[in-house]
Amino acid sequence: MKILITGANGMLGSTLTEQLLKTNHKILGTGKGILRCNHLIFNEISSYATLDILNPNDIEDTVAKFQPDAIIHAAAMTQVDDCEQNKELCSRINTVASKQLMAAAQKCGASFYYISTDFVFSGEDGPYKETDKTGPINFYGKSKLQTEEALKESGMNWCIIRTVLLYGKTDHINRSNFIYWVRDNLLAKKPIKVVDDQIRTPTYIPDLVAGIIKAVELQARGIYHISGSDTLTPYEMSIQVADYLNLDKQLISPVDASTFTQVGRRPQKTGFYINKAIQDLGYQPTEFNKALKIIFE
Ligand SMILES: NC(=O)c1ccc[n+]([C@@H]2O[C@H](COP(=O)([O-])OP(=O)(O)OC[C@H]3O[C@@H](n4cnc5c(N)ncnc54)[C@H](OP(=O)(O)O)[C@@H]3O)[C@@H](O)[C@H]2O)c1
Incomplete structure (x- = not known):
């Protein structure tokens, strides 16, 4: 498969890219600036490209040129307080740019794997399963939920993978x-x-990465909750x-x-309750x- 990743310099995206480079898939890792992760060794079929998702033309060109089968969208504005203080920028990165990436994916028939968050929930009645009612209480959660909603209405092949408090070697x-x-x-x-x-049910990054790769390879659709079990x-x-x-x-x-x-x-x-991921994806926290x-x- 040809897989495009956004946010390849990030905490999740860098480990995800590292693990995908060990598979037979053809990978295009992308990030806002130059590649900052020296541990990522791109092989003869895979590469890194600069892609600032705030630039719609770059999104269009990068996706059209690579023609991915799947896009894993891990790039985001992730600092909750920054999002609250700069709502306009948060909206542009987490919602508007995500929609532009979805449109580019749709054009070339790529499936879209969106990395989302437990912050789409209110926190009044957790732990949550995939079908529970959302109700974000901060702007970061709202911006992520808006992209989830746009995906559900898009008619494209989509999978939303929500996760909780990441930790691991960084x-x-x-x-x-x-x-x-x-x-x-x-x-x-x-x-x-x-x-x-x-x-919380904190999530060990390599577990989440394994779950995401499984979801892509099995062409999983719908919403999955992937987190730790403690x-x-x-x-x-x-x-x-x-x-x-x-x-x-x-x-x-x-x-x-x-x-x-x-x-x-x-x-x-x-x-999160993670039974669905355990059953469908063989997920093992x-x-x-x-x-x-x-x-x-
Ligand atoms: N961390 C958690 O505990 C947690 C929990 C639940 C869900 N999530 C979700 O998991 C995903 C990954 O999070 P993370 O913790 O790995 O976050 P992170 O380390 O902050 O990584 C996010 C990446 O997005 C990139 N990015 C920001 N603006 C961009 C732009 N305009 N163009 C291209 N790339 C841009 C950043 O690039 P730069 O590094 O160059 O700024 C960064 O590398 C996010 O979607 C987040 O919502 C995270």
Whole structure:
């Protein structure tokens, strides 16, 4: 298959591209600027191209030239507070550009795999299954939901893969994520306050990547929830990190989300039921404590 990925420099997109390069598929990894992930070794059939999705002509040209069978759309404006403070830009990236990419995909008959989020839900009544009612409480969630809705009405071959709080090895992209933040603060003996009234099913990035690749290869359609299977608060996650690394957990204080003044509201209780992905895609989540072992070994 010919597979085009957006957001190949990102936390998810870089691991996704790395794993797809190990398959027999022909890959076009794309990102906003130059390729920043030195660990991505493109082979004789695959390559990287700069594609700023804010430029509709570039979208049209790149897709028409590559003629993908599938597009995996992982690029997005992902920082919740930035989205809240700059709604216009968030809308342009997460909704308008996504629709332009969908139109280009439709023109060449490519299937569209859209990476979405638990933030399309309100967080009042999680964990959620695929058929549950959406109701985002921040602009980021709204912008992602608008693209989901456009896809459903598009008449094209689509699959929405929603996921929750990603974690994994990200040192190769020079980016931190929650578990590194905990480790680094505890190593520096800095006290940290961690939210204990938000519930998630955190997702180990390689698990999600395997699920996405399976969905593409099986030409899965409809909505899939792909996340971890452990239900944890960020505080509980941080305690497990401290325990695993033998660091001082006395430095970690549990707090309510109301302790922080964040412009973008976070849903309180999300997390997913993942039975559909397990059944249809053979999805197998790694337990949180086992994933920590792989990450830090
Ligand atoms: N991280 C999570 O916990 C989480 C949870 C649920 C769902 N998701 C979803 O998963 C997907 C991947 O998220 P992530 O955590 O990997 O995010 P990320 O690391 O922020 O990656 C997003 C990528 O999108 C790219 N991008 C932004 N604007 C662009 C533009 N105009 N043109 C082309 N590329 C652009 C960014 O490029 P630059 O790096 O060059 O800025 C970045 O590489 C997103 O769709 C997100 O909504 C993430």
